[in-house]
Amino acid sequence: MASKRDEILQQLTAKVVTYIDTPKEQRKQNRIAEKLYREHWSSRWFGLLPASLRILFTNRKK
Known part of the structure; x- marks a missing residue:
């Protein structure tokens, strides 16, 4: 248990040290880049279900 x-x-302290060592501007740029490449919350939570329902209902209107 102790190990x-x-x-x-040890992992936590390593993450904290790397966080402290990176400059503030680089951390800000990393956060912005992560937000740009993040998938939409509906597909993140529910997978392909929202996309398939959207396709299904848009095709029915035509």
């Missing part, structure tokens, strides 16, 4: 705790603590 797992030590591993988790």
Whole structure:
């Protein structure tokens, strides 16, 4: 149990150190880039179901 705790603590401290070492501007640019490439929340939560329903209902209107 203690070894797992030590591993988790070591990983956490490594992430904190890398976060602190990166400049503020680069962190901001990374956040903006992640937001640009993130998929839409509906497909992220429900997969292809919203897209398939959208296609189904738009084809029925025609």
